[in-house]
Amino acid sequence: MSTDVKASWVSARLPILAQAQVFFTERNLAREAPYLGLLPALITAALVFMAASGLVLSVYYNGGQGFSSLQFIDRDVSNGWLIHAFHETGTTMIFGAVFLYLFRGIFTRAYKAPGELVWIFGVAQFALLLLVGWLGYTLTDGAVSHWSLTTSADDATLLTGIPGAVATWFFGGPAGEGTLSRLVVFHTVLALAVFAIAALHYAGSKAIAPKVSGRQAVGFHPYYTSQYFVALVVFALIFSVLVFFAPHLGENPLNAGPADPLIVPAALTPPWYLAPLSAVQSVFPGIYGGIIGVVAALGVLFALPWLDRSGPNGRAGFVYKLLVVVLALDVIGLALAISAGPSAIAGILVLVFTVWYFLHFLVLTPLVTALEAE
Amino acid sequence: MAGTSVHAVGQEAESRRDFLKILTISGGVIGLGAIAWPFIDALGPDADGNAAAHMIVNVAAIAENTAIKVTWAGLPIYIRKLTAKQIADNEFVVPESLPDPASYTDRVKPGYESFVVVVGLNTGVPCELEGNDPSDTRGPFDGWVCPCDGSVYDPLGRVRSGPARKNLGIPRFTFLNDAQIQFG
Numbered sequence: 001m002s003t004d005v006k007a008s009w010v011s012a013r014l015p016i017l018a019q020a021q022v023f024f025t026e027r028n029l030a031r032e033a034p035y036l037g038l039l040p041a042l043i044t045a046a047l048v049f050m051a052a053s054g055l056v057l058s059v060y061y062n063g064g065q066g067f068s069s070l071q072f073i074d075r076d077v078s079n080g081w082l083i084h085a086f087h088e089t090g091t092t093m094i095f096g097a098v099f100l101y102l103f104r105g106i107f108t109r110a111y112k113a114p115g116e117l118v119w120i121f122g123v124a125q126f127a128l129l130l131l132v133g134w135l136g137y138t139l140t141d142g143a144v145s146h147w148s149l150t151t152s153a154d155d156a157t158l159l160t161g162i163p164g165a166v167a168t169w170f171f172g173g174p175a176g177e178g179t180l181s182r183l184v185v186f187h188t189v190l191a192l193a194v195f196a197i198a199a200l201h202y203a204g205s206k207a208i209a210p211k212v213s214g215r216q217a218v219g220f221h222p223y224y225t226s227q228y229f230v231a232l233v234v235f236a237l238i239f240s241v242l243v244f245f246a247p248h249l250g251e252n253p254l255n256a257g258p259a260d261p262l263i264v265p266a267a268l269t270p271p272w273y274l275a276p277l278s279a280v281q282s283v284f285p286g287i288y289g290g291i292i293g294v295v296a297a298l299g300v301l302f303a304l305p306w307l308d309r310s311g312p313n314g315r316a317g318f319v320y321k322l323l324v325v326v327l328a329l330d331v332i333g334l335a336l337a338i339s340a341g342p343s344a345i346a347g348i349l350v351l352v353f354t355v356w357y358f359l360h361f362l363v364l365t366p367l368v369t370a371l372e373a374e
Numbered sequence: 375m376a377g378t379s380v381h382a383v384g385q386e387a388e389s390r391r392d393f394l395k396i397l398t399i400s401g402g403v404i405g406l407g408a409i410a411w412p413f414i415d416a417l418g419p420d421a422d423g424n425a426a427a428h429m430i431v432n433v434a435a436i437a438e439n440t441a442i443k444v445t446w447a448g449l450p451i452y453i454r455k456l457t458a459k460q461i462a463d464n465e466f467v468v469p470e471s472l473p474d475p476a477s478y479t480d481r482v483k484p485g486y487e488s489f490v491v492v493v494g495l496n497t498g499v500p501c502e503l504e505g506n507d508p509s510d511t512r513g514p515f516d517g518w519v520c521p522c523d524g525s526v527y528d529p530l531g532r533v534r535s536g537p538a539r540k541n542l543g544i545p546r547f548t549f550l551n552d553a554q555i556q557f558g
Contacts, residue, residue: 056416076421079412086412 063181066141095273146259275335317372498538
């Protein structure tokens with residue numbers, strides 16, 4: 001009885017508690033959601049984990065001496081090596097989940113009406129995460145990431161007009177003493193902006209979720225809490241295996257050394273999550289080529305709802321699904337080809353895979369979806 | 375008969391479910407605690423800071439009648455080795471006759487009575503005191519004097535005269551052995 005009085009006392013002053021209770025217990029959700037449908041929730045959980053580990057790292061990180069301050073974190077801070085490995089492997093987990101989410105969206109045509117906006121939020125989150133991931137990569141201040149930052153900042157000084165103004169504002173001129181200190185701030189602020197996009201994504205996908213009522217409907221608790229719990233445990237299990245057995249997964253081993261402005265390492269290959277985009281980018285020549293490559297590669301993803309010509313009721317055909325699987329292999333191929341380091345064969349493969357990537361979205365997707373819809 | 379057995383089975387299932395629920399919740403809480411611990415631990419002092427906060431100083435090399443100055447927690451710390459005469463002069467001073475009453479045993483560690491460890495800042499105007507070296511000005515009690523306001527301290531760091539009204543502070547420290555003291 002006394003708890004009831006207390007609950008009403010609190011909820012009268014804080015109505016959000018009652019709303020939360022309704023959210024968790026009201027029976028208005030469909031049964032049998034697929035486990036892969038929980039990917040956005042897992043991505044958000046991983047983002048929270050990244051924010052927590054990033055907070056600890058930012059306490060000790062010194063942009064003026066990026067590499068040695070990470071060494072200090074690894075060696076002198078209590079459990080610092082673990083927090084560092086959490087942050088490093090958390091990147092792999094987030095990008096793994098985001099790549100899987102995008103391919104599931106393409107494969108199941110989740111981008112089709114009324115899901116266009118949710119899809120666009122998903123791609124926007126991916127784009128922003130790539131930028132945040134690249135900034136975090138430069139903050140390692142390793143032998144390889146140093147050159148990624150230096151060439152980007154140097155190229156940025158050659159841009160003119162509005163892109164040049166934005167780039168100068170972002171990097172503050174050529175890479176130097178203070179660059180990493182300012183990039184820490186951008187890394188943090190943009191990472192928090194990812195949460196904002198995740199919130200939009202959540203609101204959008206809740207709005208288009210099918211409404212269920214009556215005996216078929218189930219409540220969030222305990223029906224979905226237990227499902228989320230299982231998904232989270234599996235996710236955490238993969239995460240801990242990677243943290244403890246492969247903390248540097250998909251990184252260029254040369255980046256384990258400190259940045260040296262006088263020595264260019266033999267292979268300037270990016271971490272795995274940046275590799276596909278880096279490969280597409282490398283195909284386009286010139287200073288603006290890199291930017292065009294990134295914008296085009298992400299642009300076709302944004303435009304996908306309108307590249308699919310199957311109409312509102314078009315069914316997903318076998319050929320389309322096959323093409324999506326080939327696209328997945330194509331993106332893996334892009335990453336592997338660029339990670340193999342510079343060679344004539346790798347250059348040709350990157351070109352072929354890039355052509356196929358754009359061919360898939362700009363030609364094959366409209367064609368196949370239109371043919372299969374009939 | 376049948377009804378009671380169904381009822382019994384139902385109760386058993388209920389208690390089993392309760393047990394699983396408690397087990398799951400406690401497992402989850404322990405897991406969350408284990409995850410949270412490295413984050414909390416990492417925000418504690420790092421190895422460098424911890425070592426500096428628990429600095430070890432060798433006092434074996436300090437000559438009688440002199441004091442060394444070390445910096446700990448941002449404060450100048452004076453470590454002084456007393457002569458037999460200084461001990462004899464100060465041992466039986468009646469504490470109540472002093473501006474800030476403190477006995478000889480209050481100012482030294484038992485077993486290591488010839489070492490005085492104090493914060494070397496005047497308790498009036500905060501100035502570093504003079505008198506570490508035998509050739510320095512030490513005032514009438516052979517201790518320390520403040521160059522700023524003229525306060526006079528005895529070798530135990532008790533104030534004897536001057537604007538200052540408090541004895542010199544004694545930092546947290548322990549003797550590890552005859553030769554080493556550790557702060558913090």
